[in-house]
Amino acid sequence: MDRIFIRDLNLPVLIGTLPQERKFRQNITLNIELSYDMTLPGRTDNLFDAVDYSAVERAVIEAVERSSFHLLEALAQHIAELCLSFRPVRKVKVRIDKPAAAVRARTISLEIERENASHSS
Secondary structure, eight states: OEEEEEEEEEEEEOOOSSGGGGSSOEEEEEEEEEEEOOHHHHHHOOGGGSOOHHHHHHHHHHHHHHOOOSOHHHHHHHHHHHHHTSTTOOEEEEEEEEGGGOSSSSOEEEEEEEEOGGGOO
8 A cells, every 4th residue: 555654743732641741732743654545646646636645734733732632542543533534545554752751761652553444354
């Protein structure tokens, strides 16, 4: 499957379960992988047949800035569902890095992968 990558999208977000985490926005880094068949847009050269990755990026930024989830898992799920709402995305992988959560490591990360139910095998 063909893929588009949105790499190292740095955003401030209200996230965390501890009271001190919820006082201020923390920086996270998102890496998103959108999978779909690029044969048609490759032939037609028409944005209507492709994934408008700038629209996806704008939607993700807006959603993250408005969010106030407690868990990274919930934020990742929300982002994945948003990405899958863009036609013709079939599969999405979302990785979130939260450097402020790490004590000695550079960052704490999680990654989820979701597939559009209408395209699953």
